[in-house]
Amino acid sequence: MTTTELIVTGRRAQHRHRPGASARRRRAASRTIQVVALSLGALVFLFPFYYMLIVSFSPSWTADWSVLVPGQLTLNNYAELFESTNVGRSMINSAIFAGGVVLLTQIGALLCGYALAFIRFHGSRLVFGTVLLLQIVPFQVLLIPLYVLVTRSYGLGDSYAGMILPFAINAGVVFIYRQFFLTIPVEMIEAAKLDGAGHVRTLLHVILPLTRPALVTGVVLSFVGPWNDFLWPFLITKAQEMQPLAVSLISFQSNIIQRLDNPTGAIMADATLLMLPSVVLFVLGQRWFTTAGLGGAVKE
Amino acid sequence: MTTIDRSIAARVRRGVQATRRTRAEHVAGALFSAPFMLYAILIFAVPLATAVYISFFAYRFTAPGASIEFPFIGIDNYTKILTDPRTQQAFGNALLAIAITVPVTIGVGLLLALALNSPLRGRGFFRTAYYLPFITAAVALIQVAILVLQPDGLLSSLLGPFAPVDGFLMSPVWAMPIISLFVAWKQLGFFVLLYLGALQSIPAERFEAAEMDGAGAVRRFFHIALPGVAPVTTLVIVLCTITCVNIFTEPYLMTQGGGPDGASTTPGLLIYQQGFQQGNAGYASALGIVIGIFILVISLLQRRLFRSS
Numbered sequence: 298m299t300t301t302e303l304i305v306t307g308r309r310a311q312h313r314h315r316p317g318a319s320a321r322r323r324r325a326a327s328r329t330i331q332v333v334a335l336s337l338g339a340l341v342f343l344f345p346f347y348y349m350l351i352v353s354f355s356p357s358w359t360a361d362w363s364v365l366v367p368g369q370l371t372l373n374n375y376a377e378l379f380e381s382t383n384v385g386r387s388m389i390n391s392a393i394f395a396g397g398v399v400l401l402t403q404i405g406a407l408l409c410g411y412a413l414a415f416i417r418f419h420g421s422r423l424v425f426g427t428v429l430l431l432q433i434v435p436f437q438v439l440l441i442p443l444y445v446l447v448t449r450s451y452g453l454g455d456s457y458a459g460m461i462l463p464f465a466i467n468a469g470v471v472f473i474y475r476q477f478f479l480t481i482p483v484e485m486i487e488a489a490k491l492d493g494a495g496h497v498r499t500l501l502h503v504i505l506p507l508t509r510p511a512l513v514t515g516v517v518l519s520f521v522g523p524w525n526d527f528l529w530p531f532l533i534t535k536a537q538e539m540q541p542l543a544v545s546l547i548s549f550q551s552n553i554i555q556r557l558d559n560p561t562g563a564i565m566a567d568a569t570l571l572m573l574p575s576v577v578l579f580v581l582g583q584r585w586f587t588t589a590g591l592g593g594a595v596k597e
Numbered sequence: 598m599t600t601i602d603r604s605i606a607a608r609v610r611r612g613v614q615a616t617r618r619t620r621a622e623h624v625a626g627a628l629f630s631a632p633f634m635l636y637a638i639l640i641f642a643v644p645l646a647t648a649v650y651i652s653f654f655a656y657r658f659t660a661p662g663a664s665i666e667f668p669f670i671g672i673d674n675y676t677k678i679l680t681d682p683r684t685q686q687a688f689g690n691a692l693l694a695i696a697i698t699v700p701v702t703i704g705v706g707l708l709l710a711l712a713l714n715s716p717l718r719g720r721g722f723f724r725t726a727y728y729l730p731f732i733t734a735a736v737a738l739i740q741v742a743i744l745v746l747q748p749d750g751l752l753s754s755l756l757g758p759f760a761p762v763d764g765f766l767m768s769p770v771w772a773m774p775i776i777s778l779f780v781a782w783k784q785l786g787f788f789v790l791l792y793l794g795a796l797q798s799i800p801a802e803r804f805e806a807a808e809m810d811g812a813g814a815v816r817r818f819f820h821i822a823l824p825g826v827a828p829v830t831t832l833v834i835v836l837c838t839i840t841c842v843n844i845f846t847e848p849y850l851m852t853q854g855g856g857p858d859g860a861s862t863t864p865g866l867l868i869y870q871q872g873f874q875q876g877n878a879g880y881a882s883a884l885g886i887v888i889g890i891f892i893l894v895i896s897l898l899q900r901r902l903f904r905s906s
Contacts, residue, residue: 528845
């Protein structure tokens with residue numbers, strides 16, 4: 298028995314004799330600290346969102362604190378943004394880019410996740426190793442060759458296909474589906490097999506209906522990546538009418554928007570349009586997420 | 598005789614069926630993983646081979662259609678990485694970013710996760726609030742950061758005389774730390790959730806028993822919580838390292854491309870500058886390979902550490 302344990306046991310005896318007031322007071326105090334810490338945190342995390350929204354609805358902008366007090370609110374910044382730029386086209390580009398990625402990722406990841414979880418086959422270890430490897434390879438490492446291949450060899454510069462290709466299947470989502478499938482009892486698969494269902498039927502009619510929570514996580518994760526990304530579409534879209542929202546915001550900012558009455562307001566309006574879909578999707582899908590699912594994108 | 602024959606025949610037949618079935622399984626497995634593997638070849642294997650190949654040449658971006666022979670220069674691009682002061686500066690900046698983001702993420706992330714790890718009204722709200730920056734486009738949040746960090750912006754007025762005169766983003770001392778803090782802030786919610794998950798997997802009885810035994814909050818933190826979340830902490834170190842080496846959008850947009858005078862240039866940004874702005878695609882590819890190897894080593898180390906503990 299170590300000294301600490303001795304001390305600890307001694308204390309335990311003391312505790313038994315006086316339960317109550319001091320412990321309760323201590324608990325109330327720690328509760329207060331807890332709420333204060335959490336609220337301070339929330340303030341730091343939410344402040345930029347408030348700033349973005351309030352400036353986007355204000356008629357003018359100043360650098361000081363007065364900008365945070367909501368005065369007269371207006372939609373003028375949004376109106377000017379839509380009048381002077383083709384931000385609508387950019388939103389469509391972003392939607393096609395992200396939508397294509399979401400669709401391809403679900404198809405590829407469901408199939409691959411199913412194979413890894415339920416099928417014993419030659420090369421499954423290679424496939425799984427590739428899934429793990431691709432999760433940690435950062436995009437920048439292969440930036441130059443990807444650009445050379447996609448624009449020169451595959452001839453996909455200034456095209457949706459070229460934007461989508463590097464994001465087409467998210468290895469993290471493959472991993473999430475595999476992990477989720479492994480929690481499904483094998484008996485269900487065997488029962489389906491006895492009923493004469495092939496793998497495709499089993500996946501579509503037995504597994505997929507059970508997969509909703511993981512599916513929501515997979516869709517949100519694969520949407521957020523391309524919708525938010527700047528570097529890749531910035532590199533391969535030279536034509537402005539092909540640029541997604543994140544890229545065109547920067548182009549508009551450096552020319553058109555500067556000529557508006559309230560350029561900062563218009564930029565914040567543009568930033569709000571860029572921010573909103575990911576946030577809304579996340580908040581809506583949230584009740585389906587599990588911490589494990591969200592962490593699963595990177596965690597082994 | 599005949600019964601034996603028949604049973605052998607049946608067994609053989611069953612064996613044939615079994616192999617046929619396993620063969621069908623092999624085919625099904627290959628077909629199901631084919632889209633992902635095809636993608637991995639197109640988007641990882643081929644580019645990787647191309648990157649290695651290009652990195653041994655004085656490869657430059659040329660006008661489309663023009664075909665020029667680029668001279669083979671062996672490992673010159675790689676030796677240049679070791680000697681170029683700009684590259685050294687970029688890796689130094691990445692180290693600074695790691696030295697800032699890792700402790701901030703572990704400290705604040707764990708603190709918030711601990712505060713969240715007990716029944717409380719509004720827990721869902723806090724979790725969502727912390728996670729929002731992580732899933733929001735960097736480009737959108739950077740626009741706000743630029744306004745707040747201006748010389749006459751809110752942060753300067755908050756810090757008063759301690760704020761740099763030219764604003765945080767024009768200051769060679771402040772530019773990289775402030776970008777690092779922004780990056781740490783943006784991804785913190787993700788790690789809060791990871792830490793929360795790890796804390797929740799520690800049996801509550803362990804905390805209760807320790808409390809009964811009179812262990813104070815500090816003691817409970819160091820003896821139960823911290824060891825319990827060790828796998829997440831190693832993950833924080835690995836992921837922060839990967840992120841910091843590859844930071845691109847923040848310095849590109851916040852400090853006009855890694856300024857002032859390279860003070861906020863990261864290896865990730867350097868790849869872009871060397872490859873696309875200066876056309877040295879061979880050198881930029883070599884940089885990418887070096888970063889890739891570095892990250893692979895860090896990840897393998899983490900995995901080994903993870904297994905042994």
